[in-house]
Amino acid sequence: MRAKKVAVIASAPSPRREAASRRLIEATLDCIATLGLRETTVPDIAARAGMAVGSISQYFAGKEALYTAALDAMAREFAERVADRVAAAGPSPARRLCAYVDAYFDVRTGQRRKVAVWFAFWAEVQAQPQYQAVCAGHDRAHDALVESLVSDLVGPAHSAAQARLLTSCCYGLWLELLTAHPRPSREALHALAYQQLAALFPAHAGEFAQTE
Amino acid sequence: MRAKKVAVIASAPSPRREAASRRLIEATLDCIATLGLRETTVPDIAARAGMAVGSISQYFAGKEALYTAALDAMAREFAERVADRVAAAGPSPARRLCAYVDAYFDVRTGQRRKVAVWFAFWAEVQAQPQYQAVCAGHDRAHDALVESLVSDLVGPAHSAAQARLLTSCCYGLWLELLTAHPRPSREALHALAYQQLAALFPAHAGEFAQTE
DNA sequence: TGAATATGAATGAATATTCATTCATTGAAG
DNA sequence: CTTCAATGAATGAATATTCATTCATATTCA
Numbered sequence: 001m002r003a004k005k006v007a008v009i010a011s012a013p014s015p016r017r018e019a020a021s022r023r024l025i026e027a028t029l030d031c032i033a034t035l036g037l038r039e040t041t042v043p044d045i046a047a048r049a050g051m052a053v054g055s056i057s058q059y060f061a062g063k064e065a066l067y068t069a070a071l072d073a074m075a076r077e078f079a080e081r082v083a084d085r086v087a088a089a090g091p092s093p094a095r096r097l098c099a100y101v102d103a104y105f106d107v108r109t110g111q112r113r114k115v116a117v118w119f120a121f122w123a124e125v126q127a128q129p130q131y132q133a134v135c136a137g138h139d140r141a142h143d144a145l146v147e148s149l150v151s152d153l154v155g156p157a158h159s160a161a162q163a164r165l166l167t168s169c170c171y172g173l174w175l176e177l178l179t180a181h182p183r184p185s186r187e188a189l190h191a192l193a194y195q196q197l198a199a200l201f202p203a204h205a206g207e208f209a210q211t212e
Numbered sequence: 213m214r215a216k217k218v219a220v221i222a223s224a225p226s227p228r229r230e231a232a233s234r235r236l237i238e239a240t241l242d243c244i245a246t247l248g249l250r251e252t253t254v255p256d257i258a259a260r261a262g263m264a265v266g267s268i269s270q271y272f273a274g275k276e277a278l279y280t281a282a283l284d285a286m287a288r289e290f291a292e293r294v295a296d297r298v299a300a301a302g303p304s305p306a307r308r309l310c311a312y313v314d315a316y317f318d319v320r321t322g323q324r325r326k327v328a329v330w331f332a333f334w335a336e337v338q339a340q341p342q343y344q345a346v347c348a349g350h351d352r353a354h355d356a357l358v359e360s361l362v363s364d365l366v367g368p369a370h371s372a373a374q375a376r377l378l379t380s381c382c383y384g385l386w387l388e389l390l391t392a393h394p395r396p397s398r399e400a401l402h403a404l405a406y407q408q409l410a411a412l413f414p415a416h417a418g419e420f421a422q423t424e
Numbered sequence: 425t426g427a428a429t430a431t432g433a434a435t436g437a438a439t440a441t442t443c444a445t446t447c448a449t450t451g452a453a454g
Numbered sequence: 455c456t457t458c459a460a461t462g463a464a465t466g467a468a469t470a471t472t473c474a475t476t477c478a479t480a481t482t483c484a
Contacts, residue, residue, distance in 0.1 A: 036339040038250045052465045123335035127248040165408050168384025175383050196377050199411045264431045
């Protein structure tokens with residue numbers, strides 16, 4: 001009996017529900033990107049999702065739950081993009097590192113709209129423990145990956161510091177996307193990230209050819 | 213009549229008023245750092261400043277005006293710190309660049325509390341034009357300074373890209389202060405920033421001795 | 425005493441959440 | 455094949471809450 005009930009609850013939601021949840025999350029990300037966390041209202045999200053305000057409660061416990069789900073979805077997408085690109089890069093450590101950087105300036109994950117959302121959440125990470133919880137899990141895996149990529153290229157001696165300088169630089173370049181005047185293109189920042197690779201790993205500078 | 217009134221308004225505020233404004237701005241920065249822009253309320257700010265909520269309207273036109281003043285004050289302080297340190301560094305281009313980096317991890321401007329506020333505003337820069345206006349002015353001066361510092365060291369050929377990589381890295385390291393686990397110390401990040409200097413300008417690596 | 429400043433309860437606008445009702449889709453019965 | 459009931463989803467007006475702002479009164483200063 002109990003087992004059966006649990007099974008029912010755990011069963012996959014209907015495609016319709018799934019689609020509606022997704023649509024709400026996308027609408028939330030859009031609103032946060034354009035209005036910010038502070039100015040985004042529930043009616044805004046509903047309007048952009050093409051739903052009534054009341055419908056949201058069918059899918060999420062409240063605005064905060066929706067925010068958290070949106071953050072999680074975005075973090076998941078980014079992690080996936082990184083993993084996919086690195087996996088597709090083959091065995092060369094240099095190419096794998098390139099693939100990692102590429103993910104930051106990918107047309108999907110590196111677009112202004114997404115980056116704005118990252119920064120919106122980071123700004124509140126201090127104050128909102130639930131955001132911190134979502135980020136912490138993803139960060140742990142991310143940091144481990146970067147360090148292994150760097151370590152594969154130059155050995156473990158200074159890999160921790162170099163890994164940190166690489167990711168910090170990528171995040172800093174992301175910030176340029178939001179604040180710089182005139183607005184830099186994704187491509188320009190991507191090229192700068194490759195310069196950072198060359199600066200950090202001069203012995204492999206020739207291997208960091210930008211392929212896209 | 214009208215002229216007189218304008219003159220009175222434009223005259224220097226009394227020391228008392230000055231102190232109260234300052235106290236309010238400090239309280240605002242504190243609240244933003246711990247609660248975020250979204251959760252900070254006017255009663256929060258008043259309480260932390262040791263004032264009544266109604267008193268705020270004596271000094272600022274509203275919450276947003278207070279926020280903007282706080283952002284401006286912080287940006288001013290940072291610019292001042294950079295200018296002071298660079299001026300104190302003497303004529304050596306390498307030491308001047310070190311001084312620039314030092315300002316980012318200064319015990320005052322590079323503290324967690326301040327960095328959290330920077331990110332809080334950056335997250336909203338897209339949505340709030342008034343924040344953009346405040347930042348734009350300071351950014352212009354900042355970017356020009358960095359590029360001149362870099363140019364003095366290595367010439368103008370690639371100075372723009374290298375300057376951007378340096379500042380991006382500093383901002384990225386600031387972000388670590390907010391999101392990394394375990395929380396890195398200011399000193400650790402400062403040391404990493406020096407490694408970035410050495411990586412970007414290998415010909416001068418020996419000159420980037422950390423003095424503090 | 426008069427002017428300037430401080431106070432904080434009262435106000436009302438903004439907004440998240442709730443819920444009784446409506447609507448569409450699916451599946452069963454005739 | 456048609457009709458009818460059952461389920462799940464969508465709706466948005468109504469409600470409750472939060473919070474910035476105001477202002478009549480009290481206090482301090484010169």
